[in-house]
Amino acid sequence: MAVASTKRIICCAITGSIHVPSQSPYLPITPDQIAQNAIDAANAGAAIVHIHARNPETGQPSADLELYREIVGKIRAQNQEVVICLTTGGGAGMTVEQRVAVVPEFKPELASMNAGSINWGLFPVADKIKDFKFPWEPAMLNMTKSFIFENTFAAMETMTSIMNENGTKPELEVYDVGHLYSIAYLLQKGIIKPPITMQYVTGILGGIGSTPYDIMNLHTTAERLFGTGKYNWSVIGAGKAEFPATTMALILGGHVRVGMEDNLYLGKGVLAKNNGELVAKMVRIMTELDLQPATPAEARELLALSK
Amino acid sequence: MAVASTKRIICCAITGSIHVPSQSPYLPITPDQIAQNAIDAANAGAAIVHIHARNPETGQPSADLELYREIVGKIRAQNQEVVICLTTGGGAGMTVEQRVAVVPEFKPELASMNAGSINWGLFPVADKIKDFKFPWEPAMLNMTKSFIFENTFAAMETMTSIMNENGTKPELEVYDVGHLYSIAYLLQKGIIKPPITMQYVTGILGGIGSTPYDIMNLHTTAERLFGTGKYNWSVIGAGKAEFPATTMALILGGHVRVGMEDNLYLGKGVLAKNNGELVAKMVRIMTELDLQPATPAEARELLALSK
Amino acid sequence: MAVASTKRIICCAITGSIHVPSQSPYLPITPDQIAQNAIDAANAGAAIVHIHARNPETGQPSADLELYREIVGKIRAQNQEVVICLTTGGGAGMTVEQRVAVVPEFKPELASMNAGSINWGLFPVADKIKDFKFPWEPAMLNMTKSFIFENTFAAMETMTSIMNENGTKPELEVYDVGHLYSIAYLLQKGIIKPPITMQYVTGILGGIGSTPYDIMNLHTTAERLFGTGKYNWSVIGAGKAEFPATTMALILGGHVRVGMEDNLYLGKGVLAKNNGELVAKMVRIMTELDLQPATPAEARELLALSK
Amino acid sequence: MAVASTKRIICCAITGSIHVPSQSPYLPITPDQIAQNAIDAANAGAAIVHIHARNPETGQPSADLELYREIVGKIRAQNQEVVICLTTGGGAGMTVEQRVAVVPEFKPELASMNAGSINWGLFPVADKIKDFKFPWEPAMLNMTKSFIFENTFAAMETMTSIMNENGTKPELEVYDVGHLYSIAYLLQKGIIKPPITMQYVTGILGGIGSTPYDIMNLHTTAERLFGTGKYNWSVIGAGKAEFPATTMALILGGHVRVGMEDNLYLGKGVLAKNNGELVAKMVRIMTELDLQPATPAEARELLALSK
Numbered sequence A, B, C, D: 001m002a003v004a005s006t007k008r009i010i011c012c013a014i015t016g017s018i019h020v021p022s023q024s025p026y027l028p029i030t031p032d033q034i035a036q037n038a039i040d041a042a043n044a045g046a047a048i049v050h051i052h053a054r055n056p057e058t059g060q061p062s063a064d065l066e067l068y069r070e071i072v073g074k075i076r077a078q079n080q081e082v083v084i085c086l087t088t089g090g091g092a093g094m095t096v097e098q099r100v101a102v103v104p105e106f107k108p109e110l111a112s113m114n115a116g117s118i119n120w121g122l123f124p125v126a127d128k129i130k131d132f133k134f135p136w137e138p139a140m141l142n143m144t145k146s147f148i149f150e151n152t153f154a155a156m157e158t159m160t161s162i163m164n165e166n167g168t169k170p171e172l173e174v175y176d177v178g179h180l181y182s183i184a185y186l187l188q189k190g191i192i193k194p195p196i197t198m199q200y201v202t203g204i205l206g207g208i209g210s211t212p213y214d215i216m217n218l219h220t221t222a223e224r225l226f227g228t229g230k231y232n233w234s235v236i237g238a239g240k241a242e243f244p245a246t247t248m249a250l251i252l253g254g255h256v257r258v259g260m261e262d263n264l265y266l267g268k269g270v271l272a273k274n275n276g277e278l279v280a281k282m283v284r285i286m287t288e289l290d291l292q293p294a295t296p297a298e299a300r301e302l303l304a305l306s307k
C-alpha cells in the first residue's frame, strides 16, 4: 500500500563533523551520547538517524570503525526500527577510502554519498568562537580556507559500487545545482540506480545558499531533470536556516533533515539540549501543516531500502 | 558619458584548454594562429579576446610565459585597442602558481579568476572522438574523471591579491550558484573590489547546466546578491548551447562570450573556420535584437578597467 | 524606532463574501458574531481585522452601511487598538459605488482596493455542497460562471481618489501577476502613493493559483517592480492552501492573512469554530519560525497608516 | 512522421484591432492590403496568418462577415496552404456573439479563444500620438480606461462548444498566469480537448508584462500544469518586446507570433513596411539559433488541426 503523501520523513543528523564542542556543551561526542541522542530523536519522530563518530575525549571527528560499532550497537540495543544512515562524508582531512570503510563493515541500509566537489569554507566560524576547548578546533576550522571537499567522478563511481555490493542505498548529498546535473549523468550511465534519494545541503560557504530562492532553484531543477514524483528529496538548512529551509521543503512536498550536525539552536539564543528537541519542533511544524512524520517502515517503503 | 545600455561586450575566447586538436583542424594552436584569430575576432566585433597558450607542436595547453609573450606581441603589433584577458585557469594539471604567473609578468587589464572548486568532467567527450592526433589528448580527457578544478578560498585570496598589485581586474568565472555566494563573501570581506565582473560558465559536467533555466537561476541569484545594475555579467554556453545561452544573456541584459574555447561549431555540423566567424554570428544576433557590440573603449568604461 | 524584521502582521478576514452559511455553522453572520470574532482574532494576535457585512438573517453579503456601523461600533466598544480594514470588494453583484461607500462614511485607516478585473469562478464549489440553507447561496455561486469581478482602471482611479480624500490607505488586492504591473503603472502616474501595501490573493478560479510556485512568481515580480524592502506585502491562500501559502510568505519575509473569508478549516476535516482559532494557529507557526505577530501599533508604523 | 523539434511555427498577426492607422501608414486596412500582407507573410515563412478585419475606409476594427469573406477569398486565391486563424477577440466594444460569428460562418481550422477577462488598457498610447487621422482612434483608446476584455467562463464554454461543432481548434490566448489555471480547469472538465494550443500574449496593460521573467513564469507554470511536451505554446510580445520575447520563446522550445497586430517596428525607429518583413526577421533569428520555420503542413501536424 502506498504511503500517504502527507507523510514526510524526518532524518536527524546527530552530531556530524562540522560543529566543534566549543559551540555547544550539548553536542554529543561519546558513543553513549550519540546513541542516546539518536534514540531520543527516533522517539520524537525521526525515521532516520544519520551518524558520524567523534573521538570521545576530544570530540574530534573520527573514522574509527570501533566507535561506529559501539554507536550502532547501543542504538540497536534500544531501537530495532529506526533507519541508521552512516556518513561517508567523514570529516575534513579523511581520505575517500577512510570515509567509505563503514559501508562494507556495517552494510547500512542507507549511507550518505556526496555528489560533487566544493570548497568547504568553515573558517568564518572561527572568528565567532571566543574560547576554544580543544586546539584541534581552530586548526580544523582555519584549515578549511584551503580545503576542498573531494568527491570526484571516480570517487563517486567507487563509492556507489561499494554501496551496491553491500545493499546500501546512497543518500545523494547535493551542495549546488551542478551536483544535480552530475547525478543525472551518473543515473543515465547506470552508475546509480533509481529510485534516487537526494538531500539538498544548503548554506555551506562554497556551496549554494539556504534562502527559499536557493531551495526553489534546486527543486525546480530536480523536477526538470528527474520528473515530478519520480525521486525522493529532502532539505538541510545550515544554522538558523534549519527551520525556514525545511519548512519550505515541506510546503514543496519534500522530506527534511534536522539535528545538531546542521544546527545547534532551538530558537534565537536557545541551544538545543538534545537532538530530540529539534525533531519535536519539526513535528510541531508538520502538524500545523497537516503533515505527519513517516515511521521507519514508511521511510523504508518511500526510499525503497532493501532491509 | 555613460555607455548606452544597448551596447554589449563580446568577449572571444580563442582556443582555451578544453578542446583538443582532434576535434577541429581549425582550433588555433601556434602563437601565429592564436594571434591571427584574436585579431580576426576583434575585427568582427569582439571588445575582449581571452587568451590561453598551447604547445605549437602538439596543441597541448601550456603555461609557458614565452608563448604568452609571443601571442600578446603579435596581437598588439596589429591591434592596440582590443582588451586582452589572460587566463589564470590554465589547463588540467597546472598548479595555482603556474596559472597565475601571467599576471605579474604581463600585468593584463583583465584576467580570469575562478570563483570555486568543482569536478571538471571532460571525460565523456573522449568517447565521441574516433581518431586522436596526439596521445596527450585521450590521456588528458580521461584524467578528468578524477580531476578537481582547484580554486580554494586561500587560492582565490592569493590570486586576487596578485591581481590587485598588478592593476589587473579579475573576471570572476562562476560555474555554479554557490560561486556567487563565495563572491559575495569575498566582496563583503573586501578581498575583491567593486565593481565586479562575472562570467557564468555553463555546461561543464560538474558545474551548472547551460539551459535557459540555469541561466535564469544564476541571474536571479546575482541580482539578489549584488543588486540590479551594480555589477557586470556575461554568459558562456558550452558546445551547442553557445548561441542559445548567450542570446538568453542578451535578452536579460548581459554581456556574452563566444569562441573556440567554448564551441567549435557555427551551426549543426558546420565547424567554424575562424573565431571571427563566431563573433560575426553573435553580432548578427545582436543586430536583430537592436543591440550593438561595445567597442574596446566602451568595454573598458563598462568594466572599469585601469588601462 | 524601526519595527523589527521578525515582526509580521496578521490580518484576520472575519467572514468575507465568498463562503456561504451552508459551508460552516461557525461562519459569522450577525453584527454580534462578526464583531465578537474580530475581537477574538485581535486577542489571538491579529493586528488587523478585515470586515465585510452580511444580512443577519440570511448571511447574504450586504452593502448596508448600518450593518457596517453596528459591526465597527461593537468592535471598538471592546477594542480601541486593532486596525479595522473595510472591504471595498463587496460581494458579487454590487456596483463599484456601493462597494466604495464605506470609505467616505467611516474613513477607515485601511480599505481593500482590487487591482484588476478577473473572472471570479466560485461555481465549482456549488457541486460540493449537498444541502443549501438559503436559496441565494446556489444562485450566487452559479451566477459566477458569467461573473467578472470588475475593477477597471477608471474604477481604481475613482476608488483611490476617494481613499486619498478620506485618509484611507488602500490595501491593494492582487489576484494575478498582471495586477502587479497595473499597480506599477498607477504608482508611476502618482494615482496611488508610496509606500504601497499589497495582498496576494491566491487560489481564486480566474486568478493565479495558490501553490508555492505562484507565490514565488508574484513575489519575485514584485521585488523586481518595486524594489526589495520598499513595499509591504501579504499572502492569502484560499481554502486548504491557507497555512502552506501564508507560511511560505513568512519564509519569504512577508505578512499574512488568515480567517474565515479565506478558509473555514483548522485542519483536515476540522472546522474552525472561531476566527481566533485560525489566528492562534498562525501565531504558533510564527513562533516555530522565530517570528512574532506585530501589534496594531507596529502594523500602523509598518504600513504608514495615518491614524 | 514526427516533425523535428527544430521546426518552429511562425504565426503572423496581420493587423489586429489594437493599433490605429495613425501609428503607421503601413498598417493594412483594406481587404486587399490585409490579404496581400498575409500572402507576403506566408511567403516569408509564416505557417499561420491570424486575421482581423477593419473598415476599409476608416481602419476601424470590424465584425463584418463580408469583409472576412473577402479577405479569406483573396488569400486563398493565391495561397491554398497557409493556415488561416480567425480572431474571436474582435475589437473593443464587440459582443461575444459578434466575436464568435466567424466560426460557424467560415469554419476555420484555427481561431483565437481568450482564456480569461482582464482590464485592457490601451489608453496610455493615446498620449504618444500627436495627430490622429480619424476621430474613432482617440475615442477607442481612451474608452479602454473603463474597458474590460470580457471572456467569462460561460463565454469560454459557449465559444469552445461552437468551435468543437465546426472543427475549429481554439488557439487559447493567455494574458496572465491565472488564465493557465482556467485552461487547466476547462481541460479537466472536458470543455476543451487535448492537445491544447496556447499563446502567451504579453505586455498588455492589465495583463502580464513582456519581460523574460514573465515569459519564464508563464512557461514554468504551464510545464507544471500540462506536462513538458504535452501541449503547444507560442509567445507574443507587445511593441518593442516582440523580438526579445519571441526569441526567448524559441530558446525555451516554443513557437512564436509576430506581425503588425503586435508590433509596427522592424527596429528602433524603423517602421515595418510589410508584415513579411517582420516574418523575415524572425526567420533570420531562427536560422542563427539552428531552427527552421515549420511549413503549414508541419504546423497542422504539430497542432493537430483537422483540415
Ligand SMILES: [Zn+2]
Binding pocket: A013, A016, A017, A050, A052, A087, A089, A112, A261
Ligand atoms: Zn553527515
Ligand SMILES: [Zn+2]
Binding pocket: B013, B016, B017, B050, B052, B087, B089, B112, B261
Ligand atoms: Zn579560458
Ligand SMILES: [Zn+2]
Binding pocket: C013, C016, C017, C050, C052, C087, C089, C112, C261
Ligand atoms: Zn474581503
Ligand SMILES: [Zn+2]
Binding pocket: D013, D016, D017, D050, D052, D087, D089, D112, D261
Ligand atoms: Zn488578434
